Amino acid sequence: MSERLLKRFDRTDRARNEQHVTPKAHFSMKDHALGLTMLPMLQKPSHHRESGLGVRIEGVRRQFENGVVALDGIDLNVASGEFLAILGPSGCGKSTLLRLIAGLDKPQGGNVFTMEASHGRADRHGLGTRADIAYVFQDAHLLPWRNVLANVALPLELMGIERKVREESALRAIEQVGLGDAADRYPNQLSGGMRMRASLARALVTEPRLLLMDEPFAALDEITRQRLDDQLRALWAALNMTVIFVTHSTIEAAFLAQRAIVLSSRPARIVEDYTLNLPAERTGSIRSSPAFARETRVLYQALERNEV
Amino acid sequence: MKHRPTTFLATVLPPAVALIVVLAAIEAWARWTHQPAYLVPRPSTIFLALGPGGSALWNALLWTAVASLAGFAVSTIFGIFAAILLAGSKWVRRAVYPYTLFFQTVPIVAIAPLLVFWMGVGIVPVATCAFVVSVFPVIANTLSGLVSTEPALVDLFRLYGASRFASLWKLRLPAALPNIFTGLRIAAGLAVIGAVVAEFLVGTLGEHEGLGVRIVENTKYAYPDRVFAAVLLASFLGLAMFAAINFIAFFSLRRWHASQ
Numbered sequence: 001m002s003e004r005l006l007k008r009f010d011r012t013d014r015a016r017n018e019q020h021v022t023p024k025a026h027f028s029m030k031d032h033a034l035g036l037t038m039l040p041m042l043q044k045p046s047h048h049r050e051s052g053l054g055v056r057i058e059g060v061r062r063q064f065e066n067g068v069v070a071l072d073g074i075d076l077n078v079a080s081g082e083f084l085a086i087l088g089p090s091g092c093g094k095s096t097l098l099r100l101i102a103g104l105d106k107p108q109g110g111n112v113f114t115m116e117a118s119h120g121r122a123d124r125h126g127l128g129t130r131a132d133i134a135y136v137f138q139d140a141h142l143l144p145w146r147n148v149l150a151n152v153a154l155p156l157e158l159m160g161i162e163r164k165v166r167e168e169s170a171l172r173a174i175e176q177v178g179l180g181d182a183a184d185r186y187p188n189q190l191s192g193g194m195r196m197r198a199s200l201a202r203a204l205v206t207e208p209r210l211l212l213m214d215e216p217f218a219a220l221d222e223i224t225r226q227r228l229d230d231q232l233r234a235l236w237a238a239l240n241m242t243v244i245f246v247t248h249s250t251i252e253a254a255f256l257a258q259r260a261i262v263l264s265s266r267p268a269r270i271v272e273d274y275t276l277n278l279p280a281e282r283t284g285s286i287r288s289s290p291a292f293a294r295e296t297r298v299l300y301q302a303l304e305r306n307e308v
Numbered sequence: 309m310k311h312r313p314t315t316f317l318a319t320v321l322p323p324a325v326a327l328i329v330v331l332a333a334i335e336a337w338a339r340w341t342h343q344p345a346y347l348v349p350r351p352s353t354i355f356l357a358l359g360p361g362g363s364a365l366w367n368a369l370l371w372t373a374v375a376s377l378a379g380f381a382v383s384t385i386f387g388i389f390a391a392i393l394l395a396g397s398k399w400v401r402r403a404v405y406p407y408t409l410f411f412q413t414v415p416i417v418a419i420a421p422l423l424v425f426w427m428g429v430g431i432v433p434v435a436t437c438a439f440v441v442s443v444f445p446v447i448a449n450t451l452s453g454l455v456s457t458e459p460a461l462v463d464l465f466r467l468y469g470a471s472r473f474a475s476l477w478k479l480r481l482p483a484a485l486p487n488i489f490t491g492l493r494i495a496a497g498l499a500v501i502g503a504v505v506a507e508f509l510v511g512t513l514g515e516h517e518g519l520g521v522r523i524v525e526n527t528k529y530a531y532p533d534r535v536f537a538a539v540l541l542a543s544f545l546g547l548a549m550f551a552a553i554n555f556i557a558f559f560s561l562r563r564w565h566a567s568q
Contacts, residue, residue: 145482
């Protein structure tokens with residue numbers, strides 16, 4: 001544990017020093033307007049330990065107790081640092097797949113590995129520090145009796161990290177998602193969008209290398225959702241993590257992801273694996289470009305073909 | 309519709325006026341129709357029974373309060389612990405939970421005398437009776453709160469390797485708090501009833517005589533005003549315990565639970 005703490009400190013200090021030397025990743029003024037603050041933590045870390053976790057899934061099958069086969073014969077490779085969107089009809093097993101990757105559920109057949117990028121060695125679940133993986137649910141799922149700060153600090157608290165350190169990290173994560181002035185508020189004093197930001201901050205507080213998101217913004221209004229999408233994309237570009245993002249929305253998938261897979265209805269199989277043909281630098285304005293419309297249409301048609 | 313905060317006066321005044329009107333009506337009817345005092349005690353004499361010379365009743369209230377509170381305290385501790393054990397394992401729950409229902413269905417009037425055989429006379433069997441009557445709602449409500457924790461939050465705690473104790477202490481118990489308070493509210497009233505019933509049957513044998521003893525005695529010697537005064541005190545005791553629970557619940561839940 002102490003080793004981990006040292007790493008955290010070390011990371012922050014290094015990031016602070018680099019601030020004066022290295023030009024940081026580009027952020028447009030729009031990102032500022034959205035509440036993204038230029039904090040040391042947003043520096044792109046260069047150390048190999050901090051690269052995103054890759055995922056390898058081999059022939060995974062998951063059948064529920066009631067006999068329903070949720071997933072069958074799923075093979076999937078997610079590269080380190082990739083942003084992958086998973087699309088598919090409702091109830092097709094997208095969430096089940098995410099839970100398997102998180103290690104919250106076990107497959108009946110096949111294997112799920114998370115991988116170190118540098119040496120390509122595959123680790124079975126449970127060997128690495130679990131906080132490498134973070135999970136964002138469809139609803140914010142904050143503890144209603146804790147304020148934002150205590151909610152965001154929760155993962156570190158459960159990992160046994162001392163109060164001072166975990167609260168510093170939590171405040172940083174809260175700043176990152178633009179909730180800086182709401183740290184002492186309780187969940188029932190927040191809007192839906194703010195609750196989701198707090199939930200995102202809770203996921204980011206352990207500096208995860210693999211971020212799993214299960215339709216996180218689906219319940220939000222369109223404008224709030226786009227803002228959070230913008231912010232998530234910028235955070236991903238800055239924090240060097242792998243993101244697997246389940247969504248219903250082809251627009252959201254096209255904006256966020258480098259690559260999108262489409263699942264069929266039950267039992268889910270991967271019926272489409274598409275690499276998006278859009279520039280790496282994406283800001284809100286890309287949504288109105290012809291290329292974006294084209295890519296969204298491709299995803300929509302793939303989804304439609306399989307929605308029977 | 310505009311929401312206006314309810315003032316203390318608006319909460320207290322209407323029921324107070326209603327009470328005074330009803331009591332005045334009974335008083336007037338009893339006096340004008342010359343109802344015999346041993347059949348229909350006048351409200352005024354009931355209040356006088358609590359005044360100077362009513363120290364026996366106030367003394368009895370003290371002992372009933374001690375027994376009720378002791379029984380209630382044991383119910384709270386035992387009930388919550390039992391619910392934690394039951395919630396811990398599906399098999400323990402299946403094996404044991406049906407039997408906790410006996411606490412709910414046991415005819416307390418019948419077993420109260422047995423308690424004296426087992427425990428001797430005094431305040432112990434009275435408190436035990438209060439416990440037996442009031443423990444089930446604590447177990448049932450706490451258990452239902454503990455087993456209905458949001459699955460996503462359980463997943464979250466697992467993801468970060470939380471221990472069973474951490475999951476219980478930081479997630480399942482606080483999440484169950486509203487249910488626990490519901491159980492305690494019901495238990496508070498029941499504990500007083502249990503204590504008074506026990507005193508009816510066994511209290512006269514001990515040296516600390518509670519309200520139940522006074523009720524039996526004054527019924528026997530035809531002092532209905534004292535009987536009513538004792539009943540009034542017992543009811544107020546239950547109300548006071550209920551109010552205390554509400555007070556604690558308000559301060560522990562107001563920040564986050566819709567009920568407050």
